[in-house]
Amino acid sequence: MSAPTTYKIAAIPADGVGAEVVAAGRTVLDAMAAASGGTFAFDWTEFPWSCEYYTRTGRMMAEDGLDVLRDFDAIYFGAVGWPSVPDHISLWGLRLKICQNFDQWANIRPVHFHPGITSPLRKADDADLDWVVVRENSEGEYAGLGGRNLSGRGEGNEVALQTALFTERGCERIIRFAFDLARERPRKKVSSVTKSNAQQFGMVLWDETFTRVARDYPDVETESVLVDAMAAKFVLKPEDLSVVVASNLNADILSDLGSALAGSLGLAASANLNPDRRFPSMFEPVHGSAPDIAGRGLANPAGAIGSAALMLDHFGLQAEAARLNAAIEATAAAGVLTPDVGGNAKTDEVTEAVLGVLSEWPA
Known part of the structure; x- marks a missing residue:
């Protein structure tokens, strides 16, 4: 042996x-x-x-x-x-x-x-709910870029900057990862989540990268959803989810919501x-x-x-x-x-x- x-x-x-x-x-x-x-x-x-x-x-x-x-x-x-x-x-x-x-x-x-665990979702009683959140884990809102300054101006005048970092390479590799994962699942679908209507630089780059990468996966269904709408979808239409890909912060929040909906x-x-x-x-x-x-x-x-x-x-x-x-x-x-x-x-x-x-x- x-x-x-x-x-x-x-x-x-x-x-x-x-x-x-x-x-x-x-x-x-x-x-x-x-x-x-x-x-x-x-x-x-x-x-x-x-x-x-x-x-x-x-x-x-x-x-x-x-x-x-x-x-x-x-x-x-x-x-x-x-x-x-x-x-x-x-x-x-x-x-x-x-x-x-x-x-x-x-x-x-x-x-x-x-099975055996009660979900706060009524749909969980008669729908087969199972999805996975893919979180970009190296940049985005948790890149750690920024600082605090101007405290010398006196109380109430300090300034804090927290900078989100989005690179085309970082967006592409996590989005491709999500598409590859979707191909292994019963429902081949990727839902991309951003807030590009308000965050017009980094998340527009994410959206554009998602559109470009999706062309290489014609067999996979796609959708792009704003994060607030996706939070609602987790509750109201979870049966439509398979692979959800999002930035560091958005995926962090959404995955916790998903686990709470599953019971804990x-x-x-x-x-x-x-x-x-x-x-x-x-x-x-x-x-x-x-x-x-x-x-x-x-x-x-x-x-x-x-x-x-x-x-x-x-x-x-x-x-x-x-x-x-x-x-x-x-x-x-x-x-x-x-x-x-x-x-x-x-x-x-x-x-x-x-x-x-x-x-x-x-x-």
Whole structure:
């Protein structure tokens, strides 16, 4: 028997419930590896970078952290943020530092409606709703360009500039990524989202790039929608969605809306991808650190376990990823649910239920 493929994974639980859900995902992944018949294995290294690390060192991650992470096959991330550290420091010092320096320009956020979980959408009761938000993850509104000046003029006179960056290359690569993804889905459709009626430079460039790229995909249906209209469409006509591609800020907001419509942000998985594979990609739930429930065993691990499935898919283990997603669905359908989706199960009980489903199915 050939030696298993061993994937080197950097685990960064970070803050709050991040530690709990990363532990859950690692348990599930290790169990799948053990049951793979020697096909694959995981070699984990955990890093303590977090707001607590910042309190001790004045840094959100080690000074050579990026150099250390560069040699891993993937990064499995928990959540960042704690009341003792300003959010812009914790986010830019860890998560965004990794995303931007590793050019993880494609952020994938599936919006999936699980059986057994009540959605606030009435249409979810009798429509097959399932779409994915593709987020430009390297520039746009989160490029970090700008500054604060003129505070010397006195109180109330300071000026802050926040500049959104749109490049034709950045727009084209994420739009092509969305079209390629749409070709793999049952409904081949891409919805582009901007606010180009009011933001007449960067988002007009996005619109023009979308129109040009669409000509190379005549088999894919397209539409261009303003972000406010798309927010309404998420609620009023979600059955018309398949792949939604948008800028950093717009996709961030819309994907959270989608997860809330599916029942909870605790369900939301994501992948920060460097599709060129020059750097490791990073996989994380999007629910945040949730300080109010941290340490109480109440966090929903579904988002982190779903992110683990996205990591399996990234490694080319598509069948294993599909099995894991199906196990999450089966667990929800069986009513093993955390409080955020109307249940009373603990984090470890949901994890054990997923493991139980996987153990009943042939690998």
